[in-house]
Amino acid sequence: MRKLGVFNLVTLDGYFAGQGGDISWHNTDAEFQEVAEKASNSGNILLFGRVTYEMMAGYWPSDEAIKSDPIVAKGMNSSQKIVFSRTLNKADWANTRLVKDDMLGEVRKLKEQAGKELTILGSGSIVAQLAQAGLIDEYQILLNPVVLGKGKSMFEGIKESLKFKLTGTRSFKCGNVLLTYERL
Numbered sequence: 001m002r003k004l005g006v007f008n009l010v011t012l013d014g015y016f017a018g019q020g021g022d023i024s025w026h027n028t029d030a031e032f033q034e035v036a037e038k039a040s041n042s043g044n045i046l047l048f049g050r051v052t053y054e055m056m057a058g059y060w061p062s063d064e065a066i067k068s069d070p071i072v073a074k075g076m077n078s079s080q081k082i083v084f085s086r087t088l089n090k091a092d093w094a095n096t097r098l099v100k101d102d103m104l105g106e107v108r109k110l111k112e113q114a115g116k117e118l119t120i121l122g123s124g125s126i127v128a129q130l131a132q133a134g135l136i137d138e139y140q141i142l143l144n145p146v147v148l149g150k151g152k153s154m155f156e157g158i159k160e161s162l163k164f165k166l167t168g169t170r171s172f173k174c175g176n177v178l179l180t181y182e183r184l
Contacts, residue, residue: 002111004047004118005138006127007039008154009176012143015151016124021051022151027144029174033072040075044119045110050085052122057093080116082106084126104133111135124154131183132158138182139164145175 008016009026017023028036048056059065060076081096084103091098099106107130110118120127120136130136155162168180 002113002115002118003137004107004111004120004130004135005044005140006120006136006154007140007142008120008122008124008127009142009144010154011146011148011151013147013149013151014153015148016122016154018148018151021055025144025146025148027146027174027176029172029176031172032142032174032176035178037071037075039119040072040079042075042117042119044079044117045115046076046079046081047107047118047120047123047126048081048083049123049126050083050088051125053081053083053085053088053091053093053096056121057091057096061093082110103129104135107135124152124156127154128157131155131162132160134183136183138167138180141179141181143177143179 009023010016011025018025056076060073065073077094079095081093082099083091083096084099086100088098103126107118120130127136163184164181165184166179167182168178170178172178
C-alpha cells in the first residue's frame with residue numbers, strides 16, 4: 001500500500017502562497033537544494049491541482065530550469081505526474097495523466113496499489129480536500145521565517161479541526177525549519 005505525503009513551503013503566518021499566488025518569498029539555500037534534488041529524483045508520483053501544475057509545467061521543462069537547476073529539472077520532468085482538474089482539457093507535460101473527476105476515489109485506488117509513494121507539491125485546494133478525507137499520511141512543512149499578512153492557506157476550506165503528531169524536525173542555516181507531521 002502506497003503512502004501519500006505533502007511537501008509545502010509555508011510562511012510563519014501559515015500561507016503556502018501569497019496574494020495572487022506569489023511565491024517570491026521562498027527562502028531556500030544550498031543546503032535546501034540538496035533536499036530538493038533528492039526529493040525530485042525519488043521516483044515518487046507527483047500529484048498536482050491545476051494551478052500548481054500549470055506553474056510547474058511552465059517552468060521545469062524550460063531551457064532556463066534545465067540550465068539553472070538540471071538535477072531537479074531532470075527529476076521533475078521524468079517523474080510520473082497526475083493533475084486533478086475539472087477545467088483542463090489536456091496535460092502536455094511529459095509523463096502526466098489528467099484526472100477530471102472523482103479525485104478522492106482516484107487517490108484511494110492509487111493508495112491501495114503497490115509502487116512508488118505519492119507526493120503533493122503545492123496544490124492547496126487538493127491538500128485541503130485530501131486532508132479532510134483522511135487520505136494524507138505525512139505532511140512535510142518547510143517553515144520560512146517570513147510573514148505575508150495575506151495569502152492562501154493549504155488548509156483553506158477545512159470543515160473540522162485536524163490534529164497532528166510531530167515526527168521530525170530539521171533546521172536550515174537560512175532560518176527555515178522542516179517540520180514533519182503525521183495525522184493523529
